Amino acid sequence: TSSRARVGILNNPSSKIKEDNTAIARGILAAFLTQNHNNLKSFLSKLSKEETAKSLAAGTKIAKLLIPGMDDDTFEKKYNTLGLDLIKTHQMFCQEVLKLLPGQMAVVSNGR
Numbered sequence: 777t778s779s780r781a782r783v784g785i786l787n788n789p790s791s792k793i794k795e796d797n798t799a800i801a802r803g804i805l806a807a808f809l810t811q812n813h814n815n816l817k818s819f820l821s822k823l824s825k826e827e828t829a830k831s832l833a834a835g836t837k838i839a840k841l842l843i844p845g846m847d848d849d850t851f852e853k854k855y856n857t858l859g860l861d862l863i864k865t866h867q868m869f870c871q872e873v874l875k876l877l878p879g880q881m882a883v884v885s886n887g888r
Contacts, residue, residue, distance in 0.1 A: 784808075787863045788870035790879025794860070799832045801863055803841075806855040815846045 787801045800823055807819050822828055822841060838855060842848050870876045
């Protein structure tokens with residue numbers, strides 16, 4: 777609720793990282809890199825729903841889930857070129873630096 781708060785996402789998957797099981801993670805990262813804060817917030821809300829995850833797992837293309845107002849072309853280009861190495865780097869950071877187990881969740885805060 778604060779305009780001074782910042783949010784970031786680190787992925788710490790518990791399973792082997794592959795194209796077909798990283799659609800949501802890549803969608804989140806692509807949205808963070810390409811969208812303004814209003815569209816980002818709406819899109820992340822949509823991606824966080826269970827029915828969205830089921831739809832993507834069933835083969836729905838992420839382009840069908842974009843919301844009005846998003847920069848569709850920029851998002852799709854980033855989504856399609858975002859490699860799995862970034863998610864693997866997140867995973868390594870979570871496990872090596874933060875000492876999380878695979879799939880374990882945490883909140884990291886750095887406030888004044």
